[in-house]
Amino acid sequence: MPLSERLSAMREAVRAGAHHHYRHDDTPDIAAEAAARGLTWAQRAALRTVRMCAGEPPIIEPDQRIVFTRTQRRVPPLYTPDDWAAFRATLDGDPSGEINNICADWGAVLDQGLLARRAQALATRARLAADPAAVEFLEAAVATIDSVLDLAARYAAEARRLGRNDLAAALDEAPANRPTSFHAALQALRLLQAVVWLSGHMHVGLGRLDQYLWPYLAADLAAGRLDWPGAEELLAEFFISLNRDSDLYPGVQVGDNGQSVMLGGVDRAGREAVNPLTWAALRVAGAVAMIDPKINLRVTPDTDHELLREASRLTRLGLGFPQYANDDQVIPGLVAFGYDWEDARDYTVAACWEFIIPGRGMEIVNVGAVSFPAAADAAIRAGLAAGDAGFQSILDRCEAEIRAQVHALIEPERRLILPPAPYFSVLMDGPLATGRDLSAGLKYNNFGLHGAGCAAGADALQAIHELVYDQRTLAPGDLLAALDADFEGYESLRTRLRETVTKVGNNDDDADAQLVWLFERFAAACAAEGDNGRGGRIRPGTGTAMFYVWLARGRAGLREPVVGATADGRHVGDLFGANLAPTPGVTVRGPLSTLQTFAKIPYDQIVNGGPVTLELADNVFRGDEALDKVALLVRAFAQVGCQQMQINTVNLATLEDAQRHPEQHRHLIVRVWGWSGYFVELDPVYQEHVMSRHRHGL
Amino acid sequence: MRGIVFDIIEFAVHDGPGLRTTVFLKGCPLRCSWCHNPEGLHPAPQILTSPAGERLAGRVWEASELAALLNRQGDLLRPNGGGVTFSGGEPLAQYEFLLAVLARLDHLDVVLDTSGYALPEVYAEVVSRCALIYQDLKLVDPAAHVRWTGADNAWILANIAQLPRLGVPFVLRVPLVPTVTDTPLNLRAIARLADGLDGLLRVDLLPYHRAAGGKYRACGMDFVPDYPEDAPLNLDLSPFDDLGVPVRLAGESYDAPL
Ligand code: SF4
Numbered sequence: 001m002p003l004s005e006r007l008s009a010m011r012e013a014v015r016a017g018a019h020h021h022y023r024h025d026d027t028p029d030i031a032a033e034a035a036a037r038g039l040t041w042a043q044r045a046a047l048r049t050v051r052m053c054a055g056e057p058p059i060i061e062p063d064q065r066i067v068f069t070r071t072q073r074r075v076p077p078l079y080t081p082d083d084w085a086a087f088r089a090t091l092d093g094d095p096s097g098e099i100n101n102i103c104a105d106w107g108a109v110l111d112q113g114l115l116a117r118r119a120q121a122l123a124t125r126a127r128l129a130a131d132p133a134a135v136e137f138l139e140a141a142v143a144t145i146d147s148v149l150d151l152a153a154r155y156a157a158e159a160r161r162l163g164r165n166d167l168a169a170a171l172d173e174a175p176a177n178r179p180t181s182f183h184a185a186l187q188a189l190r191l192l193q194a195v196v197w198l199s200g201h202m203h204v205g206l207g208r209l210d211q212y213l214w215p216y217l218a219a220d221l222a223a224g225r226l227d228w229p230g231a232e233e234l235l236a237e238f239f240i241s242l243n244r245d246s247d248l249y250p251g252v253q254v255g256d257n258g259q260s261v262m263l264g265g266v267d268r269a270g271r272e273a274v275n276p277l278t279w280a281a282l283r284v285a286g287a288v289a290m291i292d293p294k295i296n297l298r299v300t301p302d303t304d305h306e307l308l309r310e311a312s313r314l315t316r317l318g319l320g321f322p323q324y325a326n327d328d329q330v331i332p333g334l335v336a337f338g339y340d341w342e343d344a345r346d347y348t349v350a351a352c353w354e355f356i357i358p359g360r361g362m363e364i365v366n367v368g369a370v371s372f373p374a375a376a377d378a379a380i381r382a383g384l385a386a387g388d389a390g391f392q393s394i395l396d397r398c399e400a401e402i403r404a405q406v407h408a409l410i411e412p413e414r415r416l417i418l419p420p421a422p423y424f425s426v427l428m429d430g431p432l433a434t435g436r437d438l439s440a441g442l443k444y445n446n447f448g449l450h451g452a453g454c455a456a457g458a459d460a461l462q463a464i465h466e467l468v469y470d471q472r473t474l475a476p477g478d479l480l481a482a483l484d485a486d487f488e489g490y491e492s493l494r495t496r497l498r499e500t501v502t503k504v505g506n507n508d509d510d511a512d513a514q515l516v517w518l519f520e521r522f523a524a525a526c527a528a529e530g531d532n533g534r535g536g537r538i539r540p541g542t543g544t545a546m547f548y549v550w551l552a553r554g555r556a557g558l559r560e561p562v563v564g565a566t567a568d569g570r571h572v573g574d575l576f577g578a579n580l581a582p583t584p585g586v587t588v589r590g591p592l593s594t595l596q597t598f599a600k601i602p603y604d605q606i607v608n609g610g611p612v613t614l615e616l617a618d619n620v621f622r623g624d625e626a627l628d629k630v631a632l633l634v635r636a637f638a639q640v641g642c643q644q645m646q647i648n649t650v651n652l653a654t655l656e657d658a659q660r661h662p663e664q665h666r667h668l669i670v671r672v673w674g675w676s677g678y679f680v681e682l683d684p685v686y687q688e689h690v691m692s693r694h695r696h697g698l
Numbered sequence: 699m700r701g702i703v704f705d706i707i708e709f710a711v712h713d714g715p716g717l718r719t720t721v722f723l724k725g726c727p728l729r730c731s732w733c734h735n736p737e738g739l740h741p742a743p744q745i746l747t748s749p750a751g752e753r754l755a756g757r758v759w760e761a762s763e764l765a766a767l768l769n770r771q772g773d774l775l776r777p778n779g780g781g782v783t784f785s786g787g788e789p790l791a792q793y794e795f796l797l798a799v800l801a802r803l804d805h806l807d808v809v810l811d812t813s814g815y816a817l818p819e820v821y822a823e824v825v826s827r828c829a830l831i832y833q834d835l836k837l838v839d840p841a842a843h844v845r846w847t848g849a850d851n852a853w854i855l856a857n858i859a860q861l862p863r864l865g866v867p868f869v870l871r872v873p874l875v876p877t878v879t880d881t882p883l884n885l886r887a888i889a890r891l892a893d894g895l896d897g898l899l900r901v902d903l904l905p906y907h908r909a910a911g912g913k914y915r916a917c918g919m920d921f922v923p924d925y926p927e928d929a930p931l932n933l934d935l936s937p938f939d940d941l942g943v944p945v946r947l948a949g950e951s952y953d954a955p956l
Contacts, residue, residue, distance in 0.1 A: 174712040507770060559921055590708025592719065592771050620711050629711040640774060 001229075001287050006063055007236050011288065015245050015666065019061075022069055027076045028055055035083055042420035042437060043197070044078040046140035049423045052198040053147035058158035065167065066187050066237045067155060068194050070245050075200040078419075093417040100202035101258060101350045101366060104427035105359025107212030110185055113177035114426070118145045121432045137422060141432060144423035148195050149176055149660060155191075172325070182226060185216040186238045192427065194245075199423045202249065203258025203351035206242075206293055207358040210263045210277040217277055232406060235284045242292040256677065257292070259352025264307070265298030265327055268342040274307060282310045284576065286317055291669055291676045296349050297322040298330075301639045308631035315630055315647050316621045320671025323353065324634055325612055329643040330355055333607040337539065339444065353543055353579075353609035353644055354448050359429035362441050363536070364416070365448035365608060368409040369547040370525075370540075372457025372518050373576065374561040375401035380464055381483065384476035391469040394408030397523045406449065406525040406538070409559065413447060414533035445536035448608035451522050452544040452551055453576035455504040455583045458514035459568035463501045465514070479567060486565045486572045497569030498586070505582030507596035508591050516600050523605035541608025542601065542643070548576040549685055575689050578672075579646075580612040584692050591616070591633060599640040611644040612637070613671075618651045646671055648690075655679060655691050699761040701795030704738055704787070708771070713950070714809035714830060716780025719771055723796065724756045726788040727815055729848035730836065731924055736917045737785035743780055746916040761795055765768075766803030772804055781807030781829065790816035793824055800827045804925045811871075814854040822859040822864055830899075831868035833858060836879055838887035842942065854892075864895035870901045876929035880906075882937065887946075889937040900944040905931055911950065 003011065013019070027475060029050040034044040052072060059069040079087060109117065121138045156171035166183070173179055174188035189206075196204045220226035226234075242259050249257035263281055267273040285295050297311050311322045325347075328464035334344035334355060343357045350356050354365035379397035388394055416438035425438040438466040467474035474493075482487075482490035502511040519540070526538035547560065551574050554562040564572045568583060575584060580598045582588045591614045598612045620626060629645070637645045648671040658665035662680035670679045670690050679687060702724040710720035710931040722915040725741030726733075733739065737746060743756030768782050775781050782803065790812055791794055800808060814833055816823065825831055835858065836851075837843040843851035861868050870892055892901055906927075914921035938945035 061948040589706060591717070592717070592774050596771070596774070607788045616709075620709075622712070626711060629709070629717070632780070633709060636774045636778055639777060 022071045022501040031080045046143045046422045049144040049199045050147040053151040058155040093415040095417045098200045099421045103205045103207040103358040128435045140422035182217040205260045207348040214277040239288045248333040260612045261293040262296045262348035295322040312627045312630035320676035323646040326638045361444040369448045369450035369452040371551045373453040376457040376460045378511045403525040445534040448539045452547040461514040462511045494569045507593040525543045539608040541610045543610025603643045611646045616649045699798035701792045704756045712781040717778035718780040723786045723789040725791045732841035748916045757932040761798035769804045783809040813859040880932040886937040893941045
């Protein structure tokens, strides 16, 4: 579907920031007001949502059918620095930043409407009248509900004033009550989600959009109120609206904002759940071709070839999504970790790839990263210096390093205190019934740890295994000296390490055995931590996030260890592969072998997510059958038993030109680590990594 | 049994149906002026030098070792309508090695991508073990064939003629080289030759892309096209359409990225 003229113009205007003139820095002073009124932490959080909503004047542009324009650029703090220091001293634990990177129960909130949620909050308040903490939370929650209803009412009034009666009607009914149209559902979702951002939360995902919106669309279609072109036009406008404030959403880079959508899969009962909206969302995402929302698609070896073909069109556009998740691995993996089947079947992803359950998870999926290269390197250097007689001693040391890293990351987090989040609590399953804020936990409260640089770590171990202990052709002293010198003066040794030792990514059983071993030990180290202090455990994963850069180059305040030159022949500062990928510059046979390698990871123990990252040259897409071939590759990914995958396609020459002439490539989108961003808006180090992934051979 | 392979490409999307891995056998008896694979011409391994450094093109493989590697991918190739393609160079130039590999493949469909320049009995023996043949046909006129490829086309034409009897489906693949192979005369001759051949799936016309001169330099060779590289291609399909010969222009219907 091509975008209509109206939406093409809207897309251009959003990219050009035409709406930025509405923005200002005149944010309400929550800290001062709260101090004057003597408010508690939770009350302050509610006050912020209330004031931020009140501070948004209704803005309705003539061409808009889905409205909300954020005008307040900044979200104010709840305390002055001094008040915060004083308050913090009273806390028995370490407060974290605002809750982020979880997924609301959007479907239930839309279905019930905020008024029903309000009534539930009041009923619970009556029941728990003797529990001051519950009363405080529920009153805070009701205040935030009222502020969203007020915001919707003011938008409705403005729409009416402008003679936009359809829009006014949509805003009248939802989010207060269950929407009676697809339009009203999208409009309600837009407001509900925007207020999460206004409340100071980040990485606000949209979950299983095709599942919870389909009933509204289906009813419209069945009643003849809407046709498919009309539906796609609405969805496209909604998608464009998600991009209006991407530049305001904090992340490591612009685009890292976690507005993910999960499509397809099965329902909570295990029935096939692909519906016509699944298809439409793929089509519309391709037509809109912006960085948000980030599309994920659930697949199995039996997924309809035509659906995979449709998804491959997005890949061909170079959007860096969809990212694929394999239900056959993810769901049993989550169940093995302790999730109920119904919930496991309902999974979506957090910002990038971490599997979470909408409405039921208060998981902290990104507590930190274990550096496999650092663990291997410390073991190798210490073991060789001590004259370890066998490779097993190196492995034992490496295991101890992994345990120590995991423990060092987790131990301080046991004292974690999450800030109250009354509005976000309204959108989750449970808090309004129990009278406990989201920050106190939900059904699932696990921590996630990334396992970063797995290929480089395994390659280093394999080099020692092969050359030092197996062939005995490399003297430990020579290797240690070479590592200390960053291979200066040891070029031939480096070439040997680089080119003759088998490497992860080639479906080579020897190198892959090191990879599997690393993940097994990682899983064991996480399990050994037991309870995380919040009634959850530690989920190990295969993602890297930005750690493929940070663990190689260091960064102020980084808790994780930074590594120098490594025994796989890697120079100081060379970046690691992002997520599951061979180390950059290593020769690999191709995507099939890479998938076969990463299929060996024990995904029944490794459930925090993190995709195999394949790079395809764009000439793959020459010719008629390209989409079929990419669809088959996705099927192969599921058949071979990998868990998650993203496919990037890009033309190196285009990227080089974009570095030289950024103004001519404003719309060029690339996949970075778990999200897509505009190439020209990335820091050079991330641009360089994207480009290096595509520089192969001659 | 040993052979020399200069590349193995997984997820080869232009070399046959389904998910597919292509093995490039080194060495070719022809010298087409437009050849895009100069590193595939010489039968022995050689070192390529480029600004990116040195690379060894060509490695000796045991037939059993190569077959084992390919069989390890069988679980992905087989259920996805694919298999293995042998290309080159000219794969039949190492036909004994090729036969030894084929004999060891575990139920993998094989596509043979060949110039057809081989003894007819060799050709028949290999072809009969394949599922699909990508048969090149450059020029029908023998003198022109010698002029542009350095080889006579008598074997090639004889081998095409025996394809219907061998009972293996095939595609005729015509590289369209400006003013050389894209002439109306040559295309008409190819259409007439193809007309009525049992087992012919279609004729693929492969439009000329400017050769990577850098690849030639890396091989220590000069690329001196003795035809006008920039001349517009004759893409007139009517010689085929007139006879009802199914024809396809490869690389069509690509919606360009943003
Ligand atoms: S037959 Fe193929 S490989 Fe051989 S010279 Fe001609 S184009 Fe090159």
